[in-house]
Amino acid sequence: MNRTDMKDAMAQDVDVATRPQLATSGEILRVRDLSVQIADKTVLDDVTLDIGASERVGLIGASGSGKSMLVKAITGLLPRAARVGGDITMGGTRLQAGDDAAFAALRGRYVGLVFQNPGAALNPVLSVEQQVCLPLRLHYDLDAGERRDRVMTMLERVGLPASLAGSYPHELSGGQQQRVGIATALITSPRLIIADEPTTALDAIVQRSIIDLLVSLVESAGASMLFITHDFAVLSRATTRCMVIDRGRIIETGDTAALLHDPRQPQTRLLVNAAKTLTLNVNPEHHHA
Amino acid sequence: MRYLIWRLIWFAVALLGLSLLVFAALRILPGDVASVMAGTNATPARVAAIRSRMGLDRSYPQQYADWLGGLLHGNMGVSAISGRTVASQIGSHAAITLPLIVLSLLVALSIGIPMGCQAALAGSPRVRSVLHTIAIVGGAVPALWGGLLLIMLFGRGVGLIGILPSQGFPDAGWHAPRAALISLILPAITTGLVAGAGIMRYTRACLISMEDSDTVAMAMACGMTRRQAMLRVGLRLSAAQLVSVAGLTFAQMITGVMVVESLFNLPGLGAMLINDVGNRDLIAVQSELFLLAAFFLLLGLLVDLMHHALDPRLGERTQHVGGEEHA
Numbered sequence: 001m002n003r004t005d006m007k008d009a010m011a012q013d014v015d016v017a018t019r020p021q022l023a024t025s026g027e028i029l030r031v032r033d034l035s036v037q038i039a040d041k042t043v044l045d046d047v048t049l050d051i052g053a054s055e056r057v058g059l060i061g062a063s064g065s066g067k068s069m070l071v072k073a074i075t076g077l078l079p080r081a082a083r084v085g086g087d088i089t090m091g092g093t094r095l096q097a098g099d100d101a102a103f104a105a106l107r108g109r110y111v112g113l114v115f116q117n118p119g120a121a122l123n124p125v126l127s128v129e130q131q132v133c134l135p136l137r138l139h140y141d142l143d144a145g146e147r148r149d150r151v152m153t154m155l156e157r158v159g160l161p162a163s164l165a166g167s168y169p170h171e172l173s174g175g176q177q178q179r180v181g182i183a184t185a186l187i188t189s190p191r192l193i194i195a196d197e198p199t200t201a202l203d204a205i206v207q208r209s210i211i212d213l214l215v216s217l218v219e220s221a222g223a224s225m226l227f228i229t230h231d232f233a234v235l236s237r238a239t240t241r242c243m244v245i246d247r248g249r250i251i252e253t254g255d256t257a258a259l260l261h262d263p264r265q266p267q268t269r270l271l272v273n274a275a276k277t278l279t280l281n282v283n284p285e286h287h288h289a
Numbered sequence: 290m291r292y293l294i295w296r297l298i299w300f301a302v303a304l305l306g307l308s309l310l311v312f313a314a315l316r317i318l319p320g321d322v323a324s325v326m327a328g329t330n331a332t333p334a335r336v337a338a339i340r341s342r343m344g345l346d347r348s349y350p351q352q353y354a355d356w357l358g359g360l361l362h363g364n365m366g367v368s369a370i371s372g373r374t375v376a377s378q379i380g381s382h383a384a385i386t387l388p389l390i391v392l393s394l395l396v397a398l399s400i401g402i403p404m405g406c407q408a409a410l411a412g413s414p415r416v417r418s419v420l421h422t423i424a425i426v427g428g429a430v431p432a433l434w435g436g437l438l439l440i441m442l443f444g445r446g447v448g449l450i451g452i453l454p455s456q457g458f459p460d461a462g463w464h465a466p467r468a469a470l471i472s473l474i475l476p477a478i479t480t481g482l483v484a485g486a487g488i489m490r491y492t493r494a495c496l497i498s499m500e501d502s503d504t505v506a507m508a509m510a511c512g513m514t515r516r517q518a519m520l521r522v523g524l525r526l527s528a529a530q531l532v533s534v535a536g537l538t539f540a541q542m543i544t545g546v547m548v549v550e551s552l553f554n555l556p557g558l559g560a561m562l563i564n565d566v567g568n569r570d571l572i573a574v575q576s577e578l579f580l581l582a583a584f585f586l587l588l589g590l591l592v593d594l595m596h597h598a599l600d601p602r603l604g605e606r607t608q609h610v611g612g613e614e615h616a
């Protein structure tokens with residue numbers, strides 16, 4: 001790709017992002033028979049799933065069921081020792097496990113990740129501006145002024161004052177840190193956003209506003225989303241479809257409302273009941289099955 | 290800025306404490322330069338005369354004040370034995386040892402860091418474990434043994450491929466820069482290889498500890514390959530630790546090179562110290578010990594300042610919130 005091509009690609013991405021109604025065709029993510037072994041332990045077992053354009057899908061499962069591993073497998077972030085089988089197709093590219101360059105070309109451009117604990121994920125030696133800018137720098141050949149404009153616009157959209165652009169992560173609150181995380185994930189207008197329990201590291205009061213922010217930004221960008229959360233209220237509000245994972249296998253998938261209402265599998269029922277009890281009685285986020 | 294000022298004040302206080310310590314220690318330890326100089330058969334009167342000429346008959350506070358005042362002006366007195374000024378004596382020996390240490394450290398870093406990265410990041414597990422073994426074995430080789438081997442391989446006149454001088458330092462010193470530099474190559478490689486193996490192990494360990502970190506994962510999520518993320522983010526976040534290790538290595542080399550200097554017959558600081566201590570040359574030894582120890586303190590200062598430059602979390606703004614951190 002030469003410089004102009006990249007600029008075109010960038011312009012297209014951003015255009016599509018601002019015209020969500022156009023982004024409804026085609027397949028965003030396609031996973032077939034994905035299996036992952038780490039040190040002879042099977043952590044994912046024949047996982048098959050699809051995510052369509054502008055579709056928002058939830059993923060629930062007990063602690064240790066393999067949710068994070070699934071995210072890592074999809075994005076090529078598994079530990080080096082992992083043995084991977086099956087097919088992943090993302091953005092029309094069929095990805096070979098271990099082809100780090102191919103995954104890297106999609107990460108931060110086609111797929112954006114929001115991490116669970118921004119305090120640990122944000123690079124402590126990068127300022128907010130540098131951090132949010134990183135995916136732009138890595139994927140697009142823009143001049144400094146243009147990059148800065150985009151970053152500042154993004155900061156505004158995630159509700160961060162421009163005055164924080166020069167701050168470092170340790171100078172921000174947990175909620176502000178996660179806003180930086182969201183801005184970084186969204187700065188290139190990726191087609192798919194994956195969020196793995198994006199608010200468990202935050203105070204209960206901040207959680208809701210961060211989730212609402214994330215969902216509304218994803219929605220207005222017309223992007224697709226894979227959302228891992230224990231908050232069933234959020235799940236039914238933000239996702240249309242939901243998958244249940246248990247010991248590395250997808251055991252149930254379906255319409256979110258129906259699934260939460262009338263779970264078919266005993267494992268799902270356990271999960272849903274536990275979550276409901278907790279959601280109704282105690283702090284909604286502080287459960288780990 | 291505030292940190293810098295505090296750190297400099299602390300450094301000055303530490304230097305003062307150090308000077309007291311060295312002064313006191315040398316007054317307590319047995320051995321009298323005057324009687325050594327006078328010879329075994331000297332009369333007490335002769336010894337006393339020498340003592341008074343050297344100022345050793347004055348009160349301790351006075352001696353201390355004289356010494357400190359002299360130090361501040363770069364005047365460390367005249368060696369009772371050699372008759373040269375202590376400053377020029379230290380200068381001419383340090384002119385061998387310091388460049389040797391710097392060269393050794395350069396060798397150690399330029400081998401240790403890239404090889405350490407390879408040992409952590411090489412695609413093939415076989416390559417990684419071979420490199421790791423090299424690091425462990427390399428660090429266990431005694432410098433003396435490694436130096437001998439190098440002399441046997443490359444030493445001019447004795448070695449298999451005798452291309453480099455292995456004994457002594459040119460008489461003209463650094464006035465013949467080429468010859469001087471060349472005579473330091475084998476010694477620097479000897480010290481540098483052993484230290485480099487240590488740096489390689491640290492680099493590898495630092496990088497491996499970063500491998501599963503969320504920060505590296507996030508850099509990858511932004512679009513870096515694993516290798517890029519490890520080298521640009523993992524290594525950068527290990528930089529403060531590596532600076533500490535390099536500083537420690539440097540400090541260890543100050544004593545470590547003494548063995549190598551004697552093997553390669555270089556008249557460095559080690560030879561000077563051994564000589565002066567053996568002669569009970571109090572005037573020279575107290576300044577030499579002080580400067581040597583002061584050099585360690587200076588290294589500590591530099592390492593600290595580099596930490597601050599490398600890590601914004603240690604910066605000014607945290608300090609206002611976090612309060613005193615150098616109490």
Ligand SMILES: Nc1ncnc2c1ncn2[C@@H]1O[C@H](COP(=O)(O)OP(=O)(O)OP(=O)(O)O)[C@@H](O)[C@H]1O
Pocket residue numbers: 038039041043061062063064065066067068069070079288
């Ligand atoms: N580095 C690793 N090596 C070996 N096994 C691992 C490793 N990391 C995770 N596992 C295993 O993989 C399984 C799935 O872990 P994963 O982190 O995906 O769970 P999770 O569903 O995200 O749980 P949680 O809700 O607690 O985040 C667990 O059984 C865990 O023990």
Ligand SMILES: [Mg+2]
Pocket residue numbers: 067068069196
């Ligand atoms: Mg998890």
